Amino acid sequence: MSINNLDCSILNEIIKNESVFPGELVKKYNTTDRNIRYKLDNINFYLNKEKLPVIKTTAKGELFFGSEDRILLENSTFIIKDEDYIFSKDERQRLVLIFILLKTGTFTIQSVLDEIGVSLSTLKNDIRELKLILGKNGLKLVQIAKKGLKVQGSEDSIRRMILNILLESGLESFGTDQRDKIDVFKRNLKQIFLNSYSGTKAEKEESNLQTERAIREYLEEINEDMNEKFSDVLHNYIMNYLRLMILRIRNKKYLKEDLDDVLFLENIKEHKIIKSHINILENKADIKLTPQEIIKIVEIYIENKNYDVNNSWKQVKQILENLISKVSSDINLDMTNDLILLNDLIYHMKLAAYRIKNNIKLKNSIYKEVEDEVPFLFGIVEKRIAGYEQYLDEKLNKDEIAFITIHFKMSIDRNYNLGKKRILIVCGLGYGTSKLLKKIISEEFNVEITDLIPVYQLEKYNLDKTDIILSTVKIKELPDKPYLTINTIPNLQDKKNIEQLGIKRKNASREYYMHEVLKVIKENCDVRNSKELTEGLEKIFSTEDEKIMESHRKNLLELLPKENIKVVNSVKNWQEAMEISGRILVDNGYTEWEYVESVIDMVYKHGTYMVLKKNFILGHGNYLEKVRKAGLSFLYIKEGVEFPENHFINCVITLCSRDKKEHTFGLLELHRVIENCDLYKKISEKNSGDEVYREIKSGWEKIKI
Template structure:
């Protein structure tokens, strides 16, 4: 194991009475210096826990204050072999926190082969898929995690819950080390207790622990710049009394942790509180409220089995039910009745579907300790019926036979109207006397006619229409599951036609205006080039080997580059300085490299990066030396991420600082970046 190999290197050095450097340890174990620093940092934490003296590092040379203590810790760690399941859960945990995974580093850290790592990653990907998360290959970086922030946190909460319920001491320690112990919980507990008092509820122990962990995740992610941008049930959650209580308690969190959380963050916290007060002693808060999507998917599968149709892949249905069921449970528990009853209409129109839905919600009712009203069941029926209609459209295009008693011109006009409004295939347009012959020969789903046809004369569903379609005719057609046409024009085709017939076209402006004008009628099928770091950083935004009196002047200088280019306003620089004063070293993301930035408050005009290197390092607030300042702005808090992660990765690369010191002009810095990121 890793621990025993590390101990072997340390013992050898001390036995031969020689100093050993981090570089030498890395070379001996064939790993990066960064990995060794990380291992020593973890080892020092263990030494402190056991009242042993830490390992010190002076100019890269390691100094052992208590080698016996080091031996004891490393020997203990080296004797424990973690299981395959533990490795997989650790990789999941690390991936969700780091937002990326490097197979080589995992192989080194867990002392397993790359083939074994690949096997674990298959299971990791299956876990992530349940939360609509994917691992994408990134050049020179490994695998990067992509998906909605809300889903990433949900997956992280799930794995923490799995670890908490399990017996693995190794995983429990890893969870504490990587996240749980990184956010102290006194302020969170005060916030939870205050909210309980305002809501006049007492939450279960399980719910308390889940909410505590979620708040740790939320604070940790927000500190790192990962925020929730939207949320299911926004309108419903914002109107609950629980949300008002949580907003009232928000100063406790924000002042205690020196952070500002968005409305969406508090709405998500509200969601967790809503399910915490239950009347069912056998109810699992996590399984039935936090992971309610699992129950909803089971309901959809049961409905499938009853109707013998496959609507399990209908994302609109899943989203609709998720947005409906939690508010429903909330209404029932708080004795809130729906104002508009649709029960009678639904029961008359879809009695069989009502019966099925009433049956499949029994499990949900039992676990939640609630009884759904007939009106609430009726709304669920509407969701399922809409999914069935969508399924018909996806899998079957209606074949229509048009029977007309009037002239050819009138018949063609009616056919044109039908094609305009509905996505159907008109098999033929015939007079009444040909009906029996054509029906016998052609495959027909529906007969549309302007003349009276006796029911016994034709076996297919038949609808009598007017010569010119009116609203009543449309309603009758749609009652058979024929939905309106949703044809849209290709944006690419539109732009090509316009460019072909115009001499000069501002393509960017044209696309924007067409999209605005034809919203709902156009499909944006134009390939959008993914911006690279070079779209946000040019040589005129780089200053090399500058001299400054302190770090504030450095931030001002590098910020001025983005002010001059129009990317930011002057106030953004002041906010960046204030953020460093408040949060200090969390912006130092590489050796001697700091990434100043601030929350966007109307003073960011476009995403951009600017770089300043110093002739001599300056001290940050805590005395940490910094010689490279990379200030960035983000217009939408998203488009900067790829470039940002590349620069962070580069700043941690061995030899980066040495390379920077050799650079004499800004063009050379761009050349360095192009060598590192050729694509």
């Protein structure tokens, strides 16, 4: 049995406290009581396998380790091994990012595989997504002929991205400590940093200790001269930057570009103090700092001295995101996905806050020049900056607003492309489920769907007229195009991921179907020939999709009658859940058992890409010749069950269909009921299939079209 991050966190929490109630873990980790109980069983199974003390429970239900057991766990050679740990996608991608960002030259795919220990197909999928993440941070991952891959971009951008990953990961040092025995992710993160030092293992560890001593002594001197105490968060943030800076300089990676605001930073008291003790770092860490490196330390300090790095600037980030959203709306150009703009504004606002609080004015005024060049944009930014001024409790002068306007102007130059993205939709089961996905994507996003294909056709497909690929299954051989795996019915996270690819949402609008138009006409006019009227309207504005919908559609209640719904308290595992849901369709004459087996096989092959949203999964198979008629089954599991990839599911829906069209309309209605009618909340206390059916029918009557 494997261990994941949540298991490790729970184990650490119980070790460091005398006792913990399960309810406290439920609240801390925002999960369910059943899931915590499952995790505790998993942890104890693992500890027992390793012949170690297990978690005990008091009569009141408190979880604890005895004092001797705790000492044994802390002092023994016990360690959660990498091979027993399941890295989440986010953890795995952070490790890959740190590895490639720390590389000073080219690297090969094999070197990443050796360091991170993932499969080739998984890494290829990650590389595709990480290229987009790097791009949003002003960096590129490029192929160098006969040498390998290389991250290209400014040294400042590379350091900032690494620093943000360290902050998000909560890493406080590069050295090992007791917590690393259980915290597998941080242990691996630290190891990547240590491997970036040159020399033997002992020499690397000595270099790290030497660096730690130099930084701590340096910061103590600065702290004393500044006559102000660093917050713990700020101290750790600056520590991480200095660790990173020293590592990069030792690997001959220097800040070469001129930093902004140099004249301003060189003339403040903090620069004098920081520079006066720089010999401590140079001598004890055995490095030489350029003027740009010293200015950068001042910048990092000034950026964060008045703010909690984790909390205050989260609030500022939200204010600036709101600013970007409002300016985008005013100029009718969406810049909300421009991460470069957001990061530039955060950086600028940190220094602006220092200048304003210390009554320092910029020496070189650019206000008139900017106002003359982009007066409309300057006026909008000046109007919309009020939210930040309110937070700061200070008024920004026109020069500060001019600099902010320049950042928006640069974003407009980067994003001035309003054409529709051309989308290719790929599905493991072919045209049928792709058709449903096309309908949903076309409704909500400003795109052109160029084609719908099954995954086996992708290898030989001409992608010249494709900008982005959306697929309901993982693609093994990645094409040279942006690519995203989403659910057959996209959930909220899928839609956010689509937007991050630069695909813009449509303004909210209702899609009208032919029968609605006919209904209005018939209610208000005398129709002499309905058939000719229908044909005439179709020639004017009906699309191929509408014709398919009208001629083949089965609505939700036709696909999901009352007898296809069942409620159970619990199941042994996800396989049993899918078997029960499939058995409903078999017993009611919709399909044969071989089709149900193909549904379960799809989860084994492709994972839980069929999760619609939290608590819901839609299972479907590819053994269509065993299907007698289209239908859905709905199994509500009151206590829920954990599916692969840590998805906790209560509602298991199974689909069977004979062709590629007849189920599409009903599934679209199901999607709308789940999304718009808060279905899970309404059925959570129901005890019978009849009660669940009434709630589904009630939701359907509200959304039916």
